[in-house]
Amino acid sequence: MSSTNGLICFTNCLLPTEDGGLVEKDLWIDERRGVILDAQRTFYLRKERPARVINMDGNIVSPGFMDIQINGAYGFDFSVYEGDDEAYREGLKLVSSKIVETGVTSLLPTIITQEKSLYPKLLHLLRPYSASKSANLLGWHAEGPFIQLAKRGAHAPQFLVPATERFKSFEQVYGAENLVEKEDWLMAGDGATEDVVGVRVITAAPEVDGVMAAVEEVVKRGIIFSIGHSIATTDIATAAVQNGARLITHLFNAMPQLHHRDPSIIGLLGASPHMSPPNSPARTTFPAPPLSRATSTSSLTKRLRELQEGPQATSEAFDDVQTPPQTPILAAQDSVLHLQKGKVADLSFERPFYELIVDGIHSHPNSVRLAYTSYPEGCILITDAMKILDPNLKDGIHEWRDGKRFVKSGDKLYLEGTDTLAGSVVTLDKCVRNFSRFTGCSLGEAIKCATYNPAKCFGLENKKGTLRPGADADLVVLDRRGNVLSTWVKGQEAWARGD
Amino acid sequence: MQTYQRLRTNPRQALRPRPPYGSSPIPTYKHLISLVQEGKLSFKNVVTFNMDEYVGLPRDHTESYHTFMFREFFSHIDTRLAGELLNGNAKNLIEECNQYEARIKAFGGIELFLGGIGEDGHIAFNEPGSSLASRTRIKTLAYDTILANARFFNDDIAAVPRMALTVGVATVLDSREVVVVVTGQRKALALSKAIEEGVNHLWTLSALQMHPWALIVVDEDATAELHVKTVKYFKSIERVQDEVEAMHAALTAQGIEDDHVGSME
Numbered sequence: 202m203s204s205t206n207g208l209i210c211f212t213n214c215l216l217p218t219e220d221g222g223l224v225e226k227d228l229w230i231d232e233r234r235g236v237i238l239d240a241q242r243t244f245y246l247r248k249e250r251p252a253r254v255i256n257m258d259g260n261i262v263s264p265g266f267m268d269i270q271i272n273g274a275y276g277f278d279f280s281v282y283e284g285d286d287e288a289y290r291e292g293l294k295l296v297s298s299k300i301v302e303t304g305v306t307s308l309l310p311t312i313i314t315q316e317k318s319l320y321p322k323l324l325h326l327l328r329p330y331s332a333s334k335s336a337n338l339l340g341w342h343a344e345g346p347f348i349q350l351a352k353r354g355a356h357a358p359q360f361l362v363p364a365t366e367r368f369k370s371f372e373q374v375y376g377a378e379n380l381v382e383k384e385d386w387l388m389a390g391d392g393a394t395e396d397v398v399g400v401r402v403i404t405a406a407p408e409v410d411g412v413m414a415a416v417e418e419v420v421k422r423g424i425i426f427s428i429g430h431s432i433a434t435t436d437i438a439t440a441a442v443q444n445g446a447r448l449i450t451h452l453f454n455a456m457p458q459l460h461h462r463d464p465s466i467i468g469l470l471g472a473s474p475h476m477s478p479p480n481s482p483a484r485t486t487f488p489a490p491p492l493s494r495a496t497s498t499s500s501l502t503k504r505l506r507e508l509q510e511g512p513q514a515t516s517e518a519f520d521d522v523q524t525p526p527q528t529p530i531l532a533a534q535d536s537v538l539h540l541q542k543g544k545v546a547d548l549s550f551e552r553p554f555y556e557l558i559v560d561g562i563h564s565h566p567n568s569v570r571l572a573y574t575s576y577p578e579g580c581i582l583i584t585d586a587m588k589i590l591d592p593n594l595k596d597g598i599h600e601w602r603d604g605k606r607f608v609k610s611g612d613k614l615y616l617e618g619t620d621t622l623a624g625s626v627v628t629l630d631k632c633v634r635n636f637s638r639f640t641g642c643s644l645g646e647a648i649k650c651a652t653y654n655p656a657k658c659f660g661l662e663n664k665k666g667t668l669r670p671g672a673d674a675d676l677v678v679l680d681r682r683g684n685v686l687s688t689w690v691k692g693q694e695a696w697a698r699g700d
Numbered sequence: 701m702q703t704y705q706r707l708r709t710n711p712r713q714a715l716r717p718r719p720p721y722g723s724s725p726i727p728t729y730k731h732l733i734s735l736v737q738e739g740k741l742s743f744k745n746v747v748t749f750n751m752d753e754y755v756g757l758p759r760d761h762t763e764s765y766h767t768f769m770f771r772e773f774f775s776h777i778d779t780r781l782a783g784e785l786l787n788g789n790a791k792n793l794i795e796e797c798n799q800y801e802a803r804i805k806a807f808g809g810i811e812l813f814l815g816g817i818g819e820d821g822h823i824a825f826n827e828p829g830s831s832l833a834s835r836t837r838i839k840t841l842a843y844d845t846i847l848a849n850a851r852f853f854n855d856d857i858a859a860v861p862r863m864a865l866t867v868g869v870a871t872v873l874d875s876r877e878v879v880v881v882v883t884g885q886r887k888a889l890a891l892s893k894a895i896e897e898g899v900n901h902l903w904t905l906s907a908l909q910m911h912p913w914a915l916i917v918v919d920e921d922a923t924a925e926l927h928v929k930t931v932k933y934f935k936s937i938e939r940v941q942d943e944v945e946a947m948h949a950a951l952t953a954q955g956i957e958d959d960h961v962g963s964m965e
Contacts, residue, residue: 227775241760241770250782 204253235691273588314345321376364411367466384422406431420445821903825866833867
């Protein structure tokens, strides 16, 4: 089946573009190097054309899906380490070799709040990893332990901690060697090469003691700070973004509901472009706005203190704390207004990316559409799937961890004996199809939310989630209804649907 | 070759309305591509030469002829060679042009020249005023051409290349056969100037009047500036040709051989 000159041309297919379009175009890849080719350049400079041409019958050849929040699958839980490195690595291999059937070619294993001493070990085991015909494991997503008790969801309350020593607390928990500068982290792995890609994400609540002060350092180390499991008010959430937070963990879940006077974390999707970060040049040109640096800092400190002392934490994910009935005041009220219809002022406040679980349960379809229409470029589809994710698994009760058990009912997953949602069991390809139906967007636009957007969030858009020349030839072939027909990793077919 | 026959005997099936400038050959390419895909035609033993390229435009720029040819034609057919194109980024442009002529000669000359024209009657980039004896060379683009091309460069006149390398009028005339596709009302004046008036360096297409085997394929709109009698005359040529061919076929069927019947030469 392989090509005599190592080049493959996919023809008669639709290719997703980075703006969410689908265009009829050929795709050339180099199966030996595992990369996407600049077809025109290959033709004129190498004077070659692919020896193998595959007719795709009008189907879609998309970049492989990226799942940036997934807790486990096929019976393996990324958060469970039983003292055996080899067994853990085997579990990782199992997931990465099987998950390709859902169109996923890159995933970010997510570990939920752990007993503190386990982190350094787990994060060390979760170095970037890729094996032939298996999805790439990009690194790790540490969800907790610096999260809000009141919004802990299924996280174990006894393991939640504050960051009293700010970034130092982060280092103490996660292990300093896991939080080194990105380049050092990437190069520290066994057999690490120049082009190894890796991602680290920390989900934390900025209102938890010491967290806000650590955000900047986390970001400086090349780690993505994601706001989640939090009751941050609008001003705190905004400050976190201004400090470098780039992502919101499973939007709508484990955060305050949208209150029109204090829209909190969800409200970041509607953040005004006129909100400039403190000390930015833009700010100095405006007359001091009501939320000037001095007042905002003191009010922010006050608000942080209130939240840290105040909330009567309850046990339920759906319980809510009272949101204060104040109307927040916009900064830069006197900034210049433009006169071009349809254009949005291009100022410095950049809204964070946000994860959506599109299983139809964790977020109502209407909420999904609401979020998407307010900020389509930031939308990232995730599964947040638990270890029992397996497209072939039956409904019923399944073992989890620490003696707890799941109840799986369709795509719904509860902690046994409660109605607390405990992650999901939906596959990412189904999320893409759901998303297109929930929002009415095109399949190409839905694909973008599972490919280009997450890659962009991580700054990997030259290597993953794209069909740019030079990017890894990680592909998923979909029919026009969004069903996975085959999956390719590094130019090799890793999975194909049996007939 | 079979293509010749198809292009010559039934060109109208390839005609559809299209935008002006640089896009005229697309329907012809589409037709050729479908023939390749049906297995009725192969380019495995064909060498192609392109007639022009902008100077200083990167080869992979969306508006370069390299990009155009790859997107519209080369990527869909079965050429073994990459095709010969002028390199508008060559250090020594004059040398590049001379070598191009030499390469054409080395392959034994151009068998079939296929092209379109501009509104000012230019063939290849031989703008009005080009010498009819010209060979492959550097050419400054006419202001009209720059204006018309601006739409490909975000309507930024300054971004449109000012120079191109192009084969000359004499290079075109050296081809054994020339087929030019002229469509749309915007090209009507150029067509009238080229075929109803004398050979004129201000309408370089008119040089085809000197070519022994040239075919101009036009649609109804492109004839708008022609005299009625000119159009009628050319239509009658086709009709008479059809009649003669039919007669020839009938004679052949009866087993009567006559070398002269059916020939327009």
